[in-house]
Amino acid sequence: MRGRPFPLGFSVREAEGLWRVQACAAQAGELVDLLVAAANDAVAVVSLETNSYLDENWHPLRPSLIAADLGVPCTVHPLGSWAAGTNGLAEEFLVLDRDLLPRLLDGTWSPYELALIDLPADRSAEQLDELALVLGTTGFDEPLLSRLTGSRVWFSGHDDCYVFLETSDAALPAAVLARLLTLMAGAALAESEQEPFARVPEPGPGLVEQLIAAAPHWIGALGGAADPTGTEPLIAIDLAALPAPWRLGEPFPGRADFTATLDVRRGTWRLR
Incomplete structure (x- = not known):
């Protein structure tokens, strides 16, 4: 809407041994x-x-x-x-x-x-x-x-684009969140003038499990330059916890609770 870049949206809740996920964009x-x-x-x-x-x-x-x-x-x-x-x-x-x-x-x-x-x-x-x-x-x-x-x-x-998922597999919600981060990083890399790489690695389970443990609802957007010197190709994704699942048109809050950063050359992710 209004031509703004599409955010990452992720929400998960558990009930009766089932996990229900709302997500975008995938x-x-x-x-x-x-x-x-x-x-x-x-x-x-x-x-x-x-x-x-x-x-x-x-x-x-x-x-x-x-x-x-x-x-x-x-x-x-x-x-x-x-x-x-x-x-x-x-x-x-x-x-x-x-x-x-x-x-x-x-x-x-x-x-x-x-x-x-x-x-x-x-x-x-x-x-x-x-x-x-x-x-x-x-x-x-x-x-x-x-x-x-x-x-x-x-x-x-x-x-x-918009995903609704229900599953009895406890590992699937974290795998979906890891894929969303990978897709956003890959899209940023494809649109940049940096050297193209054949594969964008996914973050490990520890990173996404830390996010899910911190809050059930998230919005993500590409952050500023992760490397001010420009010598290392880094992609930063700002993540903010929301009180409820993200809805179309809802802007990114004024602050990020976490930033997930991909070091493109080393193929590693970190969360801070």
């Missing part, structure tokens, strides 16, 4: 390896809307046709009229092997709405109908995974 394809690592053997894509795949009448293609165009084998489970369109559900579920999810989200296209959930590989058609019923009757602020058996990860993305 595309689904930038987090897919983290989701796959925490997921069961199969994944159901339960909502998919995009302007990247349109028919001759400018209507969005069904998810199964998108998967076919990308060469991703999957099982298609059609939903009846009682479920389609409810709570953002698609007309059909795509059920695929979790290791095929990176191929589906390959970066050549962008979904403006995407929701997926992991499943045991032997889910029956009746169980998928039950899943649709649970998804269609669970409120946004209600825990979802506690109403399901065997699922570990629920992901919902809006505008391929």
Whole structure:
């Protein structure tokens, strides 16, 4: 909004052995390896809307046709009229092997709405109908995974930017925060005139765990020059704790509680 640079937003809360994360800015394809690592053997894509795949009448293609165009084998489970369109559900579920999810989200296209959930590989058609019923009757602020058996990860993305995540994997929230810091540092490096590097390393778990222990809600923005002499390529990300999850248009506070700094040449992070 108003052309300001997009901040890093991260919020986590735990209840009943589940962790709920709100985050930005990250595309689904930038987090897919983290989701796959925490997921069961199969994944159901339960909502998919995009302007990247349109028919001759400018209507969005069904998810199964998108998967076919990308060469991703999957099982298609059609939903009846009682479920389609409810709570953002698609007309059909795509059920695929979790290791095929990176191929589906390959970066050549962008979904403006995407929701997926992991499943045991032997889910029956009746169980998928039950899943649709649970998804269609669970409120946004209600825990979802506690109403399901065997699922570990629920992901919902809006505008391929805003992330909502629910998981029973205690390590996944910290991994998401580490990825957000890496993405912001990588974007800054790509836009700078510094020498390009093939890979931006992620901060270790100790750094992000320190942030999560300090506060549940964070906003981050690129800081000033971390190296006043300009002799070392350093990228600084200022981080401020918030009283509630970040909302669109909310500016960075007047102070930073922490600064995470990446030493590009050494590939190391530090937090102060």
